[in-house]
Amino acid sequence: AQKITQTQPGMFVQEKEAVTLDCTYDTSDPSYGLFWYKQPSSGEMIFLIYQGSYDQQNATEGRYSLNFQKARKSANLVISASQLGDSAMYFCAMLAYNTDKLIFGTGTRLQVFP
């Protein structure tokens, strides 16, 4: 069975600093996709970044990058130059081959302080 684990319930970071949010996954499928979503206090789920299991390079999207270590089954999100608006819940999710549903972790609440 597929599983996503986010071990950090909460993280604090100072504005302009970088922060890493941890995500480990478990799957026996050789093909899968990994996603990160942001959920601000307003409630919507915002897609941030995607990494495919066969991608050779780590994904990047602006200030977001994904530190993908396949052998360790980890897909950590790195946010560079944190901003106050980055304060939110962050969810790691996985889509396994031949399934259509996203499996989500429990989330990490990030708080950025001035």
Next chain:
Amino acid sequence: DSGVTQTPKHLITATGQRVTLRCSPRSGDLSVYWYQQSLDQGLQFLIQYYNGEERAKGNILERFSAQQFPDLHSELNLSSLELGDSALYFCASSVMSGGLTDTQYFGPGTRLTVL
């Protein structure tokens, strides 16, 4: 703005009642997914439709049902509501069905409160 719309934004109702949540996918997306987010269960997949047909089913209660119409909008029907059904219900859409790069874009959610 993801392009996925959901109505209503908030819904307050009583136990035993029935409600309908509505979702319009992004233009061009054929798949619609429903997820439930609650404090005790986290984010859970309920059901998926692709081009009008049910494609995948998750932890959806028998009291819940959904459909996708020819114009691709979808409705989630929740009946005989219980206090435990209070949650944030998300609709998401994607271009196709499955495919590892098929990103799901979420709507703003409907917050259901059952009193």
